[in-house]
Amino acid sequence: MSKYEYKVEGDVFYFKYLEMASTAAEAQDQADFVRSQIDKPGIKKFLNDNRNVTSVANPEVSAIWGELMGWLSTKIEKNATITPSASLKMQLNRLSKTAGTYDTVRAFTDIDQALEFVGISDAKIS
Template identity: 30%
Template sequence: MDMAFEDVFKYHVDRTNNVLSWQVLDSLTVEDATEASKLVKSSLASMSGAKLLVDNRFMIKNGRPIVFSPEVNAIWEQLQGGILPQVSQCAVLCSGAIMKMQMDRIARASGFINVLQSFWNDDPSVMKKEAYVFLGISSNELIDRPISV
């Protein structure tokens, strides 16, 4: 059974730090990815030089990383290409080395690679700190909250 969109995609706009953050908590359907893409675009419409903080750390099921389907990858790639002019930096927290490679590949294909840095570390607190340093922030309401998956 598929989870409701609100349960798999959480997002937050931090106007003080000009950061749009989101978390993906399970695999996304094409419909989920399309809806997420619309949300990201509408949130960025009122932001200039925005920083993105993408949290994919929880994309693990039964101890194995969840990877996006080619169709979902295509939607993310299209989104990245479309929002590139509005984004100054993008940090992606990954669930493993394979996801880091996938994120980097999508970013190269979309041209986002110049602003994107993906992070992976066995210690999630190290990875989060590195991403915060990269973005020039010290905290994020969405990413710092405790989560149960």
């Protein structure tokens, strides 16, 4: 069974984690897949759904996803993350505000708000 699902909706690439990558190799494969999708013509936004993530990534997995997020910032117009908790949402939004990217990088706990942020509020994503 795959540890993620994905979908393209308009100019948005939606990536839903079902289970956190457990190894650096697995995380690298997932990051490479996301890059391949973002590089497709017409993809301008990234919606990262982490609602199902209940564990903290190990340092190697975190480093790979951190690298991916840096790369994404040069490729897309908006980046939304759906978090499993309000505290994580607040932490990510504080980081985004500090970095001066709050207009383009934001975290949510509510999927409808995230969909609105990336401009696909009528999409059928659950």
